[in-house]
Amino acid sequence: MSSSSQSRLVSANGPNFAVPIADDGYAWWYIDASSDCGQFGLTLIIMLGCVFSPWYRRARKQGAADPLNHAAYNLALYAPDKRWWTMTERDRSAVAREAHRLAIGPSEARWESGTLHIEIKEITAPWRRPVSGQIRLTPPPLRTQAWQIDAQGTHRWTPIAPRAKIEVVFEQPRLNWQGHAYFDGNEGDAPLEQDFRSWEWTRGHDGEDSVIFYDVQWRHGGSRALALRIPTEGAMQALDTPPLQRLRSTPWGIARHAHCDQHQTANVLRTLEDGPFYARSLMKTCINSEPLQVWHESVSLKRFQSRWVQALLPVRLPRVTSR
Secondary structure, eight states, X not given: OXXXXXXXXXXXXXXXXXXXXXXXXXXXXXXXXXXXTSSOEEEEEEEEXXXXXXXXXXXXXXXXXXXXXSEEEEEEEEOSSOXXXXXXXXXXXXXXEETTEEXXXXXXXXXXXXXXXXXXXXXXXXXXXXXXXXXEEEOSSOOOEEEEOSSSSOEEEEEEXXXXXXXXXXXXXXXXXXXXXXXXXXXXXXXXXXXXXXXXXXXXXXXXXXXXXXXXXXXXXXEEEEEEEEESSSOOEEOOOOOEEEEOOOTTOOOEEEEOOXXXXXXXXXXXXXXXXEEEEEEEEXXXXXXXXXXXXXXXHHHHXXXXXXXXXXXXXXXXXXX
């Protein structure tokens, strides 16, 4: 299994939003969640150093770039027949952070008494419609073990709370639901495209345990695969990795694979996000003879660097500055 260390993104006392970040680097905190009824979902990424920002990529070409000058709350809300997407990049003047508080523009996250309180006030892209509401995430004791996902330890991933309770109350759009969530974090000291060609990441809940697969392809050859079973409380366990099945690619041509028991079949239930270099999907698979619904993401960093993709990105990722 890959080497691990103490995470800088979180301690037993809560997330550390004041973590030092290297020039050209990044830190993000990620949440995905499904409602108890199975009809609603969300993903939220709180990003310092927006890794897929055309503005940050352009700034790095001019010299060492400040990650806090490229920050955003990226929220996607999912309903049975609708979805909403927000990601407005803001500069350093819009960032206020302490160990247990991070505000970027009008949106804010606060860790108080074992619960992460998130206030969202954003605008959808590209249609410019308001999105406002509250998210409350209450996890079990936080996990502070970070895993190295590249060869040098430049990029690190922490499964902070693979299973947590979540409450979602939005005024715009009008949504109100409860469910279960997943909470993790990533940090790195260099751009993703410098060290990775692609990755696929999968997580699901198997009873009270969480099952996570992280498969990365390095830019200059080689790869790393993590396979973990994480109980709500207790020690993580390494999994015997089931073989990968190739599933249908997205309309943009992004490859998708699923770990699945031999002699069983995985399939795509719903494509939540379909972009020119990134896809997020819900899938059905089978692990250790148990059927499992999983969240899955697939990223092509090679595609991300292409000129035509860079030209398209500002449509979904507008930037607001104080200057």
